[in-house]
Amino acid sequence: MPLDIQAVRGILPRGGTILGSSRTNPIKIEGGVDRIKDNLAAGGVDALIAIGGEDTLGVARQLFDRGVRVVGVPKTIDNDLSGTDYTFGFDTAVNIATEAIDRLHTTAESHHRALICEVMGRHAGWIALHAGMAGGANVILIPEKPFDIDRVCEYVESRFRTRYSPIIVVAEGAHPVEGQMALQAGELDSFGHVRLGGIGEVLAKEIEKRTGKEARTTVLGHIQRGGTPTAFDRVLATRFGLQAIDAVHAGDFGTMVALRGTDIVRVGLDEATSELKTVPVSRYEEAEVFFG
């Protein structure tokens, strides 16, 4: 599809994709890489700009190793790519989750229940950390720090003692310290990732059992990935786009555009994808100050 003015008019406030592309693993498909090369050649495409997270950009890196001229753009709600301070999509997801938590406070003021809000983020707790802090959560549970269910129940009870309902924000990848609770194993996708989701329900049952208080779960799921992007994400995506085109013109392939402070820089796709950027202990400790 030639991306002329008519084709891209009106996409600024839209989320998702006008191309209809989605995360898929061509390396797992026989002859997948050759088909990509043939299609690029047939379409007269000089360079490929891959926009996505660790999976998409991991494939982009492998395509570059196999001779495809690729530049990456970091886009994922998970914010878990190394080399960039932020990925676009993250701020939108955080704002949607924060608004949901704000709305849960209304129920929290009148009902005596523990309210659990499960957010996405895969193996990184960024969305939970930011939305939980912004939304004034009673406790935030992230994959980087296995939680102690006894401690969580103490926080829950202390919040009840202040005549308010506890709001617990749990990342889909969060898990208890080994052996504390039975968890379900999900199916694997084509990148070998387990399909996450469901920890909120498990947690609710456990809190009810241990505290005798009713616990309810809200799973935000794909709501967090849809709809109109925030101004921050629109500006970031636009700047990434400009810089990605510059990288192509400069012939700087195998790189990803990245945000460092307020500047856009280029980093190697290998640096961006070899290790996940997870929440550092010090950031979690800041949030912990407000638990209970």
Ligand code: F6P
């Ligand atoms: O990587 C982005 C993400 O939204 C994760 O937060 C989530 O675990 C996953 O994708 C969900 O993917 P799918 O819609 O394919 O189940």
